[in-house]
Amino acid sequence: MAMSGPAKTVTQTVSLVVVMGGLAWASVPFYDWFCRVTGFGGTPGVSEVASDEILDQTIKIRFDASQERGMPWEFKPVVREMELRIGETGLAFYEAYNPTDRPIAGSASYNVAPYEAGGFFSKIDCFCFEEQVLAPGERVQMPVTFYVDPEIVTDRDAKYVHSITLSYTFYQIDLPEGYAALETVNDTNLN
Template sequence: MSNTRDNANARVVWRLIAVVVFMGAAAWAAVPFYRWFCQVTGFAGTTQIATQESDRVLDQTIRVRFDANVMPDLDWSFRPMQTEMTVRLGETAMAYYEAVNNSDQTLVGRSTYNVSPSDAGYFFEKIDCFCFTEQELAPGERIEMPLTFFVNPDMLDDRDAGRIRDITLSYTFFHMDTQKSARADTGASAATALN
């Protein structure tokens, strides 16, 4: 009887260990999986990355508005050099953003982005963007950063996005130390949850 009870307790312990290991693996994989999911589906306004220009251009136009934000811990001025442009669906367009380092030290920033309305994210395709890499600015340095994009003409055939005629592309610049801290905090929160 005691041997049977010991075996049952051992199975329960092993199952609990398996659950903890599974939860740890799921927490570790959640961020990369979510990023991949957003890039594939355009979920939450995540834009797509194109390797080439569109193979067709339609006469129908769409207005693209540009927005810029900076987190408080990054002493930069950041703005679009044009507030909006009207482009034909499938037409490759280029827009510029300007960043100025207002501090007395070299700062490294990286931008995140999204598209609104979110249904348009899947159809907004970037060929080249300053958001693909970190930007380093010396004290007082000013740079113009290009963005090359097109809006995929397949958007017209989409049940939800087909009626959209205005898109807002929004960027937010973060100080790189802030991002590292956020990742560390996320990892620490996941580790705490497991303990």
């Protein structure tokens, strides 16, 4: 039995809405994966090991920090700029301070500018790989270990990059369960 005109149109419309909703839902993780793999949009790569090649050419790395509106932490790079040889492993620190009287959890998003350098900037280890929780009044220095891939010097666009800026933005997230329970106990004791 064939569907009539209106029933067929409704079925096709509902199917289209379901497919479009599924594509919209999948687009964010797909885009994130695409940016991490290709360095598109200034997203740095992640590496488990340091570069095995170090060139005589140097590159400046600048460090930038900001907080999302409403994030109560103070957050800044310890050193604003360093110069290292391309392929050499660098170590930089960012400092975070929680001036409040309660624990605050945060997570960092990051990117690299100019965008052409994103695929050549590789992080070996970074505080941004995990959420951070700072106790009231706590100040910490958080490391990031990285290198600039020597292939940057042969890339058609990236070979003209002489300075890279690594930027982090911290935003507040919900406290993990253990901390949230502790905060509830402290709130109860205060009342």
